Amino acid sequence: MNRMYETIIIVQPDLGDEELKGLSAKIQDVISTMKGDFRRLEDWGVRKLAYPINKVVRGRYYYLRFDGDAPLIAELERRLRLDDKVVRYQSVKIEKDTGAAAAAAKAEAAVQTEAPVEAAEAATESE
Amino acid sequence: MSDERPQRPSGPRKKRPFQRRKVCRFCADKQVTIDYKDPRTLRYFISERGKIIPRRISGNCSKHQREITEAVKRARNIALLPIAGAHVLP
Numbered sequence: 001m002n003r004m005y006e007t008i009i010i011v012q013p014d015l016g017d018e019e020l021k022g023l024s025a026k027i028q029d030v031i032s033t034m035k036g037d038f039r040r041l042e043d044w045g046v047r048k049l050a051y052p053i054n055k056v057v058r059g060r061y062y063y064l065r066f067d068g069d070a071p072l073i074a075e076l077e078r079r080l081r082l083d084d085k086v087v088r089y090q091s092v093k094i095e096k097d098t099g100a101a102a103a104a105a106k107a108e109a110a111v112q113t114e115a116p117v118e119a120a121e122a123a124t125e126s127e
Numbered sequence: 128m129s130d131e132r133p134q135r136p137s138g139p140r141k142k143r144p145f146q147r148r149k150v151c152r153f154c155a156d157k158q159v160t161i162d163y164k165d166p167r168t169l170r171y172f173i174s175e176r177g178k179i180i181p182r183r184i185s186g187n188c189s190k191h192q193r194e195i196t197e198a199v200k201r202a203r204n205i206a207l208l209p210i211a212g213a214h215v216l217p
Contacts, residue, residue, distance in 0.1 A: 050166075051209055053206060
């Protein structure tokens with residue numbers, strides 16, 4: 001029986017495009033091979049963590065929404081645990097799909113990350 | 128000895144004046160949802176040290192307080208809310 005799940009994945013903030021693409025491809029691969037139903041994967045951008053995790057103070061948040069069963073969750077979490085680019089993950093079973101709430105959180109993420117991203121860009125470009 | 132301290136009342140503490148009964152925010156406004164992914168709403172229900180504010184102060188009903196508690200704990204896991212106050216850098 002397929003249930004609705006959502007997973008928040010925090011990855012290292014300083015990853016290249018290829019690594020991020022590889023991560024999302026890996027996630028979709030796990031879900032498709034375990035006969036799950038991939039819904040969407042949102043990138044909330046790099047945010048400041050409320051507390052440092054493994055001495056990392058920033059993290060890139062991913063919001064994954066999918067349907068599946070218990071073995072799928074177990075396999076997905078096993079893969080995430082083995083991946084050292086993933087700082088933290090949390091899977092939650094949800095009763096109903098709340099797309100609007102996720103969008104609100106996303107908007108807030110954009111506001112929060114605006115300043116540090118600009119600062120980082122200024123540092124790299126060094127205009 | 129010449130100091131004149133204000134005498135502390137020795138008897139039982141004075142009864143607090145009647146406070147207005149707070150109404151649960153989430154019962155009053157059905158539009159507001161409790162979501163662990165939304166730290167702005169949850170901030171209102173944690174103290175400066177990051178503790179969850181008890182129901183007798185926040186005024187939530189028991190159902191919504193349970194939901195708040197769960198949401199705050201989930202938000203703490205994914206570092207959206209602090210576990211214990213803001214860390215002061217040395």
